Amino acid sequence: MKLSLLPLVAFLTIAHAANLPPPELYWKSRLPTTAMPKSITDLLHSAGGDTTVHRKYDYGDDSAASFLKYGGGVFIIYDEPETQLQHNPFASLLFLEKDLGFGHTKNLIFTKTSNQASFLPRQVVKSIPFSSTKVDEILRTFSVKPGSTEAEMMKKTIKACEGSGIKGEEKYCALSLESMVDFITSKLGRLVEALSTEVILKNETKRQEYRIMHGVKKVGDANLVVCHKLSYVYAVFYCHKMETTRAYTVPLQGEDGSKVNAMAICHTDTSGWSPKHLAFQVLKVKPGSVPVCHFLAQGTVLWVPRQTPN
Template sequence: MSKLGEKVYASPPAPREKQYTSEYQDPPHSSTNVALFFLEKDHTQRRKLTLHFTRTANTASFLPRQEAEKIPFSSNKFPEIVYHFSVKPNSVAAKTMKQTIKVCEEPGIEGEEKYSATSLESMIDFSTSGNGKNHIAVSTVAKETPAQKYSITGVKKMGNSEAVVCHKQNYPCAVIYCHKTHTTKAYLVSMAGEDGTKVKAAAVCHTDTSKWNPKHLAFLVLKVKPGTVPICHFLPEDRVVWVSN
């Protein structure tokens, strides 16, 4: 189990988005880790966590839907894509773009519905297409601070057991990778840092991890096995979770 006060990070996305079916190659406390893994009881029991909130370096903005839909977004159209964005085919930027498209084209795990949105409108359409009404978007609100201990001062469950989590990808324009499952709980967690910093952090708990890669970082950090307990993580500021009542 995770130790009380163990340091975890809320960092900007790594160049390659890590999927639940993938292994994590980075060290557990690497600055490229994008999730703050913890057990569900850690926030329900109001424990202290050592966290590091950082600002995202990804400033790509959305294109209007009408414009975005005119630009190809598939591996077999990649030469046309790099030409459109004036990116050299063999550059680091081109390799990053190709990896983003690859991640978006990979199939989801069993029970997961996924979609990569290239416009704000398409993200909203996908995220609000499920059951329920009064869809709301929840994200982390925090200023950048040094790593420090935070005390959990309040926990509010958001919506039902269906949630859509959306992650910003590395691309010349905004591309948002969203995935929807029926085994995800969303929370809004209020915390206070040792220096007095107030944080409202979005967190999700995955109640069924039986299909995840056994070598996923979450299991290594928390010392648990797939499918045994819910796995939770905070969301960095450039991510959003959609829920409905």
């Protein structure tokens, strides 16, 4: 589906004529030694090319929609009725850190997010309002019908970005690739790695049993940032720096031979979480008793300081 950006065409043309640098050049200037993951390169949009944003939404199972529905992510979910567990897309992603070893299995499905909205250059984004007080103007700008499913999701995204973070969380909504890079470098410096869950070999798109293979590696400890892509008409990422966390890369192999290099986050202190938190219902543990972990969906970016050889 194509969304016309007629009010922005003139600006994009001027930006191209003025030779404003594309977002990927800003990345290279600020993070010259950091490889760009596929989850980012897939979202690049050149101001000098097509003046439409290509998007596809499927709000029924979109992880970004679920992210907002449940308050910002699996680690921010507080109360979830047991009758709703089977419908919660995050439930299958949860596991205990003690099970993060060779041979353990988990029933999972890895599908690419249906939200394909791409990045716009920061200069363009700055010219567009992003505020709950200007929703009507935003919807008119992007020709979105008020009251539609899409309009409601846009409103939820804005609200999530304007809300305060939870205890121990430093949050920031990046409306452009450039602003994401600035947030990351302000928190972690410029010697960082950007990682994301990647399907290396896929035979079929189906839920199946995945086995943890040899090669699980801890890549971050406390000092890390996770950026989740939200549903919007252009790429918006909810980034947050959390305390008491560990990050791992986890090689998985499906029963049909599919292979995934998955990213996982473990929360080492859950003592402040609600006893009705989804994680405790799924894993049958109590707050503060053991580290709680979850895999990151495709499209989510994990940022960690680059590890240097001893």
